[in-house]
Amino acid sequence: MQFPRVAKAYLAPLAPLDDRSPHDQERGQIPTQLIDNRSPVDRVILVGAPTGDVDSRVAEEHLEELARLTETAGGIIASVLRQRVSSPSPRFYVGEGKAHELKDLVQVSGAELVIFDEELTPAQGKNLEDLLGVRVMDRAELILDIFATRARTREAKLQVELAQLEYLLPRLRRMWIHLSRIRGGIGLRGPGETQLETDRRLIGARIADLREKLQEVAKARAVQRRSREGEFRAALVGYTNAGKSSVLKALTGANLFVENRLFATLDSATRVVDLGSGHRALVTDTVGFIRKLPHHLIASFRSTLEEAREADLLLNVIDASDPGWEEHRDVVHDVLEELDLTHRPQLLVFNKIDRLTHQEELDLRRRIRAVEPIPAVFVSAHRPESLVRIRDALKARLRARLRRLTVSVPFEDGETLATLHREGEVLGQTENGSRVEVDVRVPGPLLGRLQRKPGVEILERA
Numbered sequence: 001m002q003f004p005r006v007a008k009a010y011l012a013p014l015a016p017l018d019d020r021s022p023h024d025q026e027r028g029q030i031p032t033q034l035i036d037n038r039s040p041v042d043r044v045i046l047v048g049a050p051t052g053d054v055d056s057r058v059a060e061e062h063l064e065e066l067a068r069l070t071e072t073a074g075g076i077i078a079s080v081l082r083q084r085v086s087s088p089s090p091r092f093y094v095g096e097g098k099a100h101e102l103k104d105l106v107q108v109s110g111a112e113l114v115i116f117d118e119e120l121t122p123a124q125g126k127n128l129e130d131l132l133g134v135r136v137m138d139r140a141e142l143i144l145d146i147f148a149t150r151a152r153t154r155e156a157k158l159q160v161e162l163a164q165l166e167y168l169l170p171r172l173r174r175m176w177i178h179l180s181r182i183r184g185g186i187g188l189r190g191p192g193e194t195q196l197e198t199d200r201r202l203i204g205a206r207i208a209d210l211r212e213k214l215q216e217v218a219k220a221r222a223v224q225r226r227s228r229e230g231e232f233r234a235a236l237v238g239y240t241n242a243g244k245s246s247v248l249k250a251l252t253g254a255n256l257f258v259e260n261r262l263f264a265t266l267d268s269a270t271r272v273v274d275l276g277s278g279h280r281a282l283v284t285d286t287v288g289f290i291r292k293l294p295h296h297l298i299a300s301f302r303s304t305l306e307e308a309r310e311a312d313l314l315l316n317v318i319d320a321s322d323p324g325w326e327e328h329r330d331v332v333h334d335v336l337e338e339l340d341l342t343h344r345p346q347l348l349v350f351n352k353i354d355r356l357t358h359q360e361e362l363d364l365r366r367r368i369r370a371v372e373p374i375p376a377v378f379v380s381a382h383r384p385e386s387l388v389r390i391r392d393a394l395k396a397r398l399r400a401r402l403r404r405l406t407v408s409v410p411f412e413d414g415e416t417l418a419t420l421h422r423e424g425e426v427l428g429q430t431e432n433g434s435r436v437e438v439d440v441r442v443p444g445p446l447l448g449r450l451q452r453k454p455g456v457e458i459l460e461r462a
């Protein structure tokens, strides 16, 4: 049986993904590896066609970002085409004349791929491919491809494959046509209806299969999270490349992957940050956001971002040195909203201030203080001493959560006394006959352990 192998334009090979149970494999009913991510590097033409109300500086920033995404994916930019459209034409998105200009440009430049910054409908994509004779993608598909090559853990791979298949389903006919072309121009008619129907069914089965597997993974994660109950938790969120992993690395000394490219992190990682005086926070690094993050992808990453949902504090990292930081912050806000996370307590972490002049930093601080209701700190992951501002914010939040108690401990129970000093915050202690009464702030898990200790009495403070 043949499956449509969606030829991706430029991606490195993905390890074959065969996570079927032996039973499934024996039955051979549910196909795996429907998507072929292999292909040579491409020469690419980028198309930016903003609608009339988009500021031209912003439009250029978007195109620059698209260029970075393309390079991240391994493409070489041959040319860039711009057109302002009052409203997208249903046929080619851009106007008829511009579409033909694009065709000439494809021929002259020898490009093999055209990438639109704007979202194309399946019909626009198909019409453009028919006209241009080369593969056409939009930003969403490009992002999906990058995620596909970068996913490392089983969960991330399952999530990306699910998002890719969901994106593919309404575009199946076009993908088939593209395929027949690269197979040697069998014709542009594409598959028959029966073939399409079979493929739709197979993809549908695989989607159901992936959803089921992801549910299992989500259950395992929930168990893992429960074991962290009572701990103080924070999650780093923000635009891609803002420096989330760098901040966590600098806070913990952990060996995290940091790179000057988009989507360096795809899997969430949790590390312990020591806050001193026996306090600690579990801080989770998460996948970065970007404008026009494909909706399917956000949905797929929901379970990874569950960590953020249960966090006591969201550290919203912003690259203060990026001219587009305000738009980035709005994008992050929108994604958080889509994930129903805007109600969580937040701290804005303006990062990379080492790249600002002293005056720029002062202006930024003044502006933020004047208009921003959310508390903010200004740091540089490259200047570890500046991160004390994040530590202090974490400590303040954590303290607010601690229970202040008087714990009465037998004099000879040196171990419990030591634990109180190590893991709690001791505010004072008095001797009372054969016992010591300790005035202490304790985190939830320690309280649980104290309650189970023979001989230890807990007196709530008024």
Ligand SMILES: Nc1nc2c(ncn2[C@@H]2O[C@H](COP(=O)(O)OP(=O)(O)OP(=O)(O)O)[C@@H](O)[C@H]2O)c(=O)[nH]1
Binding pocket: 238, 239, 240, 241, 242, 243, 244, 245, 246, 247, 257, 258, 259, 260, 261, 262, 263, 264, 265, 266, 286, 287, 288, 289, 351, 352, 353, 354, 355, 379, 380, 381, 382, 383
């Ligand atoms: N100058 C400067 N560069 C920084 C700072 N923090 C991070 N960077 C650089 O910014 C780039 C991106 O950093 P990452 O920590 O990978 O960013 P991220 O937010 O985790 O990015 P994704 O995982 O892609 O979402 C790297 O080249 C870092 O070295 C900073 O405070 N100052």
Ligand SMILES: [Mg+2]
Binding pocket: 244, 245, 246, 257, 258, 264, 265, 285
């Ligand atoms: Mg990262």
